[in-house]
Amino acid sequence: MKGDQKYRDEILRLARKAYSANEVPVGAIVVDGDGTIIGRGFNQTHTKKDGLRHAELVAIRMAQRKVGDWRLEKASIYITLEPCLMCLGAIGNARIKNLYYILSDPLFGSVASKLTKAKVRQLFPGLNIEKLSGGTEVGQLMREFFKKLRK
Amino acid sequence: MKGDQKYRDEILRLARKAYSANEVPVGAIVVDGDGTIIGRGFNQTHTKKDGLRHAELVAIRMAQRKVGDWRLEKASIYITLEPCLMCLGAIGNARIKNLYYILSDPLFGSVASKLTKAKVRQLFPGLNIEKLSGGTEVGQLMREFFKKLRK
Numbered sequence: 405m406k407g408d409q410k411y412r413d414e415i416l417r418l419a420r421k422a423y424s425a426n427e428v429p430v431g432a433i434v435v436d437g438d439g440t441i442i443g444r445g446f447n448q449t450h451t452k453k454d455g456l457r458h459a460e461l462v463a464i465r466m467a468q469r470k471v472g473d474w475r476l477e478k479a480s481i482y483i484t485l486e487p488c489l490m491c492l493g494a495i496g497n498a499r500i501k502n503l504y505y506i507l508s509d510p511l512f513g514s515v516a517s518k519l520t521k522a523k524v525r526q527l528f529p530g531l532n533i534e535k536l537s538g539g540t541e542v543g544q545l546m547r548e549f550f551k552k553l554r555k
Numbered sequence: 556m557k558g559d560q561k562y563r564d565e566i567l568r569l570a571r572k573a574y575s576a577n578e579v580p581v582g583a584i585v586v587d588g589d590g591t592i593i594g595r596g597f598n599q600t601h602t603k604k605d606g607l608r609h610a611e612l613v614a615i616r617m618a619q620r621k622v623g624d625w626r627l628e629k630a631s632i633y634i635t636l637e638p639c640l641m642c643l644g645a646i647g648n649a650r651i652k653n654l655y656y657i658l659s660d661p662l663f664g665s666v667a668s669k670l671t672k673a674k675v676r677q678l679f680p681g682l683n684i685e686k687l688s689g690g691t692e693v694g695q696l697m698r699e700f701f702k703k704l705r706k
Contacts, residue, residue, distance in 0.1 A: 449625050450625070453619060453620070453623050453624055453625055454616060454619050454620070454625060455615065455619055455625035455626075455645065455648050455649045456607065456612060456615065456616055456619075456645060461607060464606065464607065465605060465607055468604060468605050468606055468607075469604070469605065472604050473604055474600050474601070474604055474605060474606035475606075488644055488648065489640060489641075489643065489644030489647065489648075489678060490640075490641055490642075490643075490644025490645045490647075490648055491641075491644070492640065492641075492644070493639055493640030493641025493642070493643070493644050493665070494606065494607060494641045496640065496641075497606050497639065497640075497641055498606045514644070518678060519674075523670075527640060527669060
């Protein structure tokens with residue numbers, strides 16, 4: 405399942421939706437144990453004036469509502485960008501099993517950049533974390549966004 | 556403002572609301588720069604089947620809607636319990652200035668228990684964190700909740 409092109413295409417599509425809305429282009433999906441996408445989100449913090457509308461949190465909330473439980477123990481989350489501390493916490497709290505992300509975020513990323521991998525393992529021992537390929541496309545989208553922002 | 560009895564009474568009242576709803580009894584408020592309460596929350600994760608309904612996140616979302624901005628740079632948050640990683644991340648992302656909490660949480664608390672104070676300062680240099688007195692009442696409420704839960 406990991407790295408399935410379908411999932412990477414979907415989070416990139418969601419990131420582009422954020423980009424079109426002048427939001428930092430981040431997309432996320434939650435996939436359940438049988439491979440069904442049960443949550444989708446893209447960053448909407450500025451549009452909604454709501455700091456909790458990171459792509460990951462939107463996708464997790466949708467998934468929790470869909471399954472009727474805050475526990476998503478067999479689920480995986482796919483994200484275009486390394487998650488921030490808030491989103492890592494939400495992923496861990498929801499007991500999500502696998503976290504796949506594409507691009508590192510040296511400023512706010514909390515699974516390898518701002519926290520060490522060892523620390524994250526200690527905080528959430530059951531969470532498997534992997535970085536996927538595909539960084540070129542996501543990186544280009546991020547650079548285009550920040551170029552547009554500076555104009 | 557810090558430790559104002561009014562604010563402690565209010566978060567304890569909110570924690571009791573969570574207790575009455577059979578939720579882990581946690582209450583939180585966001586107070587703006589002039590002392591007005593602009594956000595209130597109590598834990599509702601089980602009732603709403605929504606892992607994002609921690610007291611802190613409910614209070615932050617309300618405050619962000621009220622001021623029409625995800626930045627709460629002059630605000631303080633008062634919480635009955637040391638916040639988890641997700642809530643610390645949300646507090647830091649919202650650029651909240653002061654974090655006051657009453658009871659430590661050795662299992663999930665992330666401002667002193669699971670992360671070191673030094674690490675938290677490094678993650679959010681602008682965030683002032685203080686532990687307030689009043690732990691006896693909050694501790695008793697927590698113990699009563701877990702006693703009830705075991706029955």
